[in-house]
Amino acid sequence: MPTVSEIMQTMEYGPSVEDSSAVRHWLKANPKFGHFINGSFTKPGEGFDTSDPATGTVLARISQGTAEDVDAAVKAARRAQPKWAGLPGHERAKYLYAIARTIQKRERFLSVLESMDNGKPIRESRDADIPLVVRHFYHHAGWAELMADEFPGHSAIGVAGQIIPWNFPLLMLAWKIAPAIAAGNTVVLKPAEYTSLTALAFAEICQEVGLPKGVVNIVTGDGETGAAIVASDVDKIAFTGSTEVGRAIRAATAGTGKRLTLELGGKSPFIVMEDADLDAAVEGVVDSIWFNQGQVCCAGSRILVAEAVAERFEALLQRRLATLRVGPPLDKSTDVGAIVDPVQKDRILNLTALAVSAGADLIGGAPRETCFIAPGYLRQVSPANPAWSEEIFGPIATLTTFRTADEAISLANNSRYGLAAQIWSESATVATDLAASVKAGVVWINGANMFDAAAPFGGMRESGYGREGGRVGMLDYLNGPKLPEAKEKASPTPKAVLDGASAGGGIDRTEKLYIGGAQKRPDGGASYRAASGDLVPLGNRKDIRNAVEAAKKATKWAAMGGHARAQVLYFIAENLSQRRDDLAKKHGAKPVDAAIERLFYYAAWADKYDGLNVQTKPNYLVNVIPEAFGTIGIVCPNDAPLLGFISLVAPAIAMGNTVVVIPAQDDPVAAFDLAQVFDTSDLPGGVVNIVSGPKDELAQVLAQHDDVAALWFCGVEGAAAVEKASTGNLKPVWSFANRDWSKPVGQGRSYLDHAVQWKTVWLPYGALPAGTGSIVY
Numbered sequence: 001m002p003t004v005s006e007i008m009q010t011m012e013y014g015p016s017v018e019d020s021s022a023v024r025h026w027l028k029a030n031p032k033f034g035h036f037i038n039g040s041f042t043k044p045g046e047g048f049d050t051s052d053p054a055t056g057t058v059l060a061r062i063s064q065g066t067a068e069d070v071d072a073a074v075k076a077a078r079r080a081q082p083k084w085a086g087l088p089g090h091e092r093a094k095y096l097y098a099i100a101r102t103i104q105k106r107e108r109f110l111s112v113l114e115s116m117d118n119g120k121p122i123r124e125s126r127d128a129d130i131p132l133v134v135r136h137f138y139h140h141a142g143w144a145e146l147m148a149d150e151f152p153g154h155s156a157i158g159v160a161g162q163i164i165p166w167n168f169p170l171l172m173l174a175w176k177i178a179p180a181i182a183a184g185n186t187v188v189l190k191p192a193e194y195t196s197l198t199a200l201a202f203a204e205i206c207q208e209v210g211l212p213k214g215v216v217n218i219v220t221g222d223g224e225t226g227a228a229i230v231a232s233d234v235d236k237i238a239f240t241g242s243t244e245v246g247r248a249i250r251a252a253t254a255g256t257g258k259r260l261t262l263e264l265g266g267k268s269p270f271i272v273m274e275d276a277d278l279d280a281a282v283e284g285v286v287d288s289i290w291f292n293q294g295q296v297c298c299a300g301s302r303i304l305v306a307e308a309v310a311e312r313f314e315a316l317l318q319r320r321l322a323t324l325r326v327g328p329p330l331d332k333s334t335d336v337g338a339i340v341d342p343v344q345k346d347r348i349l350n351l352t353a354l355a356v357s358a359g360a361d362l363i364g365g366a367p368r369e370t371c372f373i374a375p376g377y378l379r380q381v382s383p384a385n386p387a388w389s390e391e392i393f394g395p396i397a398t399l400t401t402f403r404t405a406d407e408a409i410s411l412a413n414n415s416r417y418g419l420a421a422q423i424w425s426e427s428a429t430v431a432t433d434l435a436a437s438v439k440a441g442v443v444w445i446n447g448a449n450m451f452d453a454a455a456p457f458g459g460m461r462e463s464g465y466g467r468e469g470g471r472v473g474m475l476d477y478l479n480g481p482k483l484p485e486a487k488e489k490a491s492p493t494p495k496a497v498l499d500g501a502s503a504g505g506g507i508d509r510t511e512k513l514y515i516g517g518a519q520k521r522p523d524g525g526a527s528y529r530a531a532s533g534d535l536v537p538l539g540n541r542k543d544i545r546n547a548v549e550a551a552k553k554a555t556k557w558a559a560m561g562g563h564a565r566a567q568v569l570y571f572i573a574e575n576l577s578q579r580r581d582d583l584a585k586k587h588g589a590k591p592v593d594a595a596i597e598r599l600f601y602y603a604a605w606a607d608k609y610d611g612l613n614v615q616t617k618p619n620y621l622v623n624v625i626p627e628a629f630g631t632i633g634i635v636c637p638n639d640a641p642l643l644g645f646i647s648l649v650a651p652a653i654a655m656g657n658t659v660v661v662i663p664a665q666d667d668p669v670a671a672f673d674l675a676q677v678f679d680t681s682d683l684p685g686g687v688v689n690i691v692s693g694p695k696d697e698l699a700q701v702l703a704q705h706d707d708v709a710a711l712w713f714c715g716v717e718g719a720a721a722v723e724k725a726s727t728g729n730l731k732p733v734w735s736f737a738n739r740d741w742s743k744p745v746g747q748g749r750s751y752l753d754h755a756v757q758w759k760t761v762w763l764p765y766g767a768l769p770a771g772t773g774s775i776v777y
Helices: 004-010 021-029 067-086 089-105 107-118 122-150 169-182 197-208 223-231 243-253 278-290 307-323 342-357 405-412 428-437 470-475 541-553 562-578 580-587 589-606 643-654 669-679 695-704 719-725 749-754
Strands: 047-051 058-063 159-163 186-190 216-218 236-240 259-263 269-272 302-306 361-364 376-379 396-402 420-424 442-445 513-515 518-520 527-529 535-537 612-614 620-628 631-635 658-662 688-690 710-714 733-736 756-764
Touching: 021 107, 067 159, 067 186, 067 216, 067 223, 089 107, 089 122, 089 169, 089 197, 107 122, 107 169, 107 197, 122 169, 122 470, 159 169, 159 223, 169 186, 169 197, 169 236, 169 470, 186 223, 197 216, 223 243, 236 243, 243 259, 243 719, 269 278, 269 405, 278 307, 278 420, 302 307, 302 405, 307 361, 307 376, 307 396, 342 361, 342 376, 342 396, 396 405, 405 428, 420 428, 428 442, 428 756, 470 612, 513 541, 513 669, 541 631, 541 658, 541 688, 541 695, 562 580, 562 589, 562 643, 562 669, 580 589, 580 669, 589 643, 589 749, 631 643, 631 695, 643 658, 643 669, 643 710, 643 749, 658 695, 669 688, 695 710, 695 719, 710 719, 719 733, 749 756
Parallel strands: 159 186, 159 236, 186 216, 236 259, 269 302, 269 420, 302 396, 376 396, 420 442, 442 756, 631 658, 631 710, 658 688, 710 733
Antiparallel strands: 047 058, 361 376, 513 518, 513 688, 527 535, 612 620, 620 756
């Protein structure tokens, strides 16, 4: 038997296994599960086994959901939704509070069940996941209570279809269900086939608290069940999972009008600067990647280390790696548990082998019995190595060095993903500068994997769009105030007129596009006849490319700040006022007057659209910051050629975006008249670019262009094709029916909401309490 002094040297722990008898008793009483539809469990059907990945032991039999099961669940949710939404917010809040309290009372049971079904260590499920589940329901009970005051004029979307992954089974359920039902929606949720048990236990809790039938429905199954939910009569799809499946969902929902929230893959950078606390940073690696088997989409799996400290950092990392304990998930001494399924284990090993064959060195990472893989990392991984870009989703990180802060940012952003980032530096100036530059929806400074129900979570680029958590997340489950709609004038595709043809009373001046702050002839020199009889430029794919390049170069516009942008917008309004009489003769007095008012309105907003500092854990400043997308493509309605143009361009540029605009197809002359006003109003070249021509064809080009970060499309016809065309780069597409642009309600905050993407930055504030590690849940 070792002595105390020997134990202190080796830090060996004896087994300390969590009691699983209550869970095993529950599983014995429920060897097979049906679906939870309309407040009751269905009779178990054909299905599959769910197993403990640590031992391979079968835990229960899960039913495979069919299209008929999904249809029954959606109908139950549809019947229940009006009455549920009609309840006062206080009544919905009481149900969410009851769910939170009941989960709190069953924390130990749910923690054990989660670890048995998923393979994660009990320390993670007990100390992090389940308490955060409780936090989500408490937090959203508050939003339900405050709905009328905080979201006036908003309403529930309807029925939400929700599909969650296997890495955080009950926590992902809470992220999806809590805001949805708080807002007055009803839900049909599909848990991952590997990890359905805590969702089914949650269904029992819904019964216990008396949640009205049909508000929450749970249909188990594999990808076919998920596809059935996507195809069903729901009003929104909220999906967390792989980027590949996210693309398929975007394509399947194109043109359906379904709202979409996608939280997809990540290959998040973990940046260690020269002045970082290296011991703390090493613990950050452990917290971010190894304690949860790397099965976290936001894990800092690309470690980027300053060359000056790389040798010492690696020495500390390898020493810490040697002390990690891989073992049974229910043992409280276990650091690294089991991979969720043999299929996932094989995928991790295959990707690791590919990385090694491409020149990387593997430190640690050896496979073990059943579903265990020892933690490790890959050295000498360049951007050409498949491990750099492919999400391994296991306890294997990559490590690359850099020399300067600019190189660190370049490497960090050298990814198609943009989910999260971690920055380690003792300098607040250095850390916040990097946080502002990295392309990620969530940034943790000197910390790892911090989450809270008040802090929005979600990605940029191919990591998806939409947010879950906090006020921003609630808006993704609400419809804004209803805007007056108007039928859009349909028009055939313009026919080209050869350059130099008679304008028939038209004007030559408009025979040029507006790109980079200058008039340019369209590629090929072709024109087409507008409704006014004027000849106007017929833009094509190359013209769109040139316009996007000009928009990308106008980077100083976002850097000017809201106050400076507001002055420019006011100046545009002033100069438009001076030309009011001339333009009124051509385009009507009312549209010109309304356009001037609209410019003043968005100029006022330019320096007042604020971010949030949200309350999460003590000793952290958590800032939710609105950031410009970059370049937004805007496809204007075919009528209201002047006012529709200003109503869309003004909010986009007020938030710091540059735009490539396709003006009214039949009458783009108004847009080119406005370009003359822009030229005299200190608007930097490239902020607004105008390419006239066939609306639907040019919109397709904008949707497919990787450097167009978001797209606004006004119209019903053509929306499906544009949304489908965006699947390759997964840019957010805001498509909406034509509106009565003359109404004051046609302007508003909702346009600004669509002009920004949200970045959540976690910054330590003051001394952390004793015993608080780098990870906070």
